[in-house]
Amino acid sequence: MDINSDMGEGFGVWDMGNDALLLDYISSTNIACGWHAGDPARMKKLVELATHKKVHIGAHPGLPDLVGFGRREMAISEQDAYNYVLYQAGALQAFVKAAGSTLHHVKPHGALYNQAAKDIKLARGIAKAVKDLGGDVILYGLAGSCLVDAAKELDIPVWQEVFADRRYSKEGFLVPRGQAGAMIEDDADALKQVLGMSQSGKVVAIDGSEISIEADTLCIHGDNPHAIEFAKKIKAALS
Template identity: 45%
Template sequence: MATIDLNCDLGEGFGAWSMGDDAALLDVVTSANVACGFHAGDPQIMLATCRLAAEKGVAIGAHVAYPDLRGFGRRPVPTTPDELFADVVYQLGALSAAASAAGTRVRYVKPHGALYNVAVRDAAQADAVAAAVAAVDPGLAVLALPGSELLRAASDHGLAPISETYADRAFQPDGTLVPRAHAGSVLHDPAEIAARVVRIVTEGRVTAIDGSEIAVEARSVCVHGDTPGAVEIAAGVRAELVSAGVELRAFA
């Protein structure tokens, strides 16, 4: 039987401002990428999200980012490898403490937004992220696009490299994500998304934005918690995967 992890970005509110329906999504997904305070999240939200994930048996990952609250972490921030190393250590430490207080633990790291996209191609930034993770806990996994510099760096530092794909994002012919500024970069139709994910998981193929067919290798599928209709999308993806005979379980 095929198996897949379903992950989602959660805990992305800040103060009185909320983002998405975390409680409903935690009933659907198997792994939660929890914001660590740099692009979103704060101490109370981090702790509450970890508690709810622990209650529902969902694996927790550190969703580390560039320090960019105003831009929601989607703008590249010029930083040296040493600065990035420290930033990742700081964020991972904060979430690890929150998870411990909630009776669980962090199992993996997934960069957010601009940091994720930069680390796909930038070897120095990818190495800084992986080195920081290994310095904090060499038993953690790193979640990223297949063939990325980040997965290479994770392997180089003795971490478990976990490849992922996206349910609600369009792909370029080289397998990278279509930038959000481009038309068609984010998908919204739940039925279309669910069918697409089933094909990725069962056939290892997806149609890129230019109509070409590309191979996809993934152990996890991401649904963005801030995408409109995220709960409906995630629930539809899960239902169609189960109907196709795919078992959903956390990779870590």
């Protein structure tokens, strides 16, 4: 299973946090493109590091919301979704090309990701942008969501994404971060969830019910103090 992590969600290159170290334990990086976080200096540095370490490089576009870190919902149209993704991913694609590499995938961030998971029109806008980036760029989308449906409609590659440290609703969506129990804090519980998804294609929802899930790529969040150790455990468990 592919292991991905959201990166570049700071500013400048003087403090890269866990980003540079995590590249040793993942196979795909999703680099913020400046709208919810990130800036050109950090984008360039991470592209260069990922290219050197042979990690797949993806764009991580979000809503234009620096103050809310891209996690606040916005009323946008299908055309807006297309424009936002093509603009941001296109900027990262230029850095990737300059580094002698190829853009591998696009994974929307935060509210854009969650809204498109439930709204087929927004999902189509995102999928069209991914298609127009050219080549064989893959769309990473929440497993079983509208993002996956839209990618299949447009006949573009799609990898269904699952999460180690997030709880699921009985409908298969991520439980909102502000809701009690949304995050899995214990490494053992997170590992149990990962192995269940990868081995049996099942995950236990927050209400205790069991739902089927398809897992192509696993997201590990790097913005916590134990991210490196957790990434080591996940990689070893999947191996």
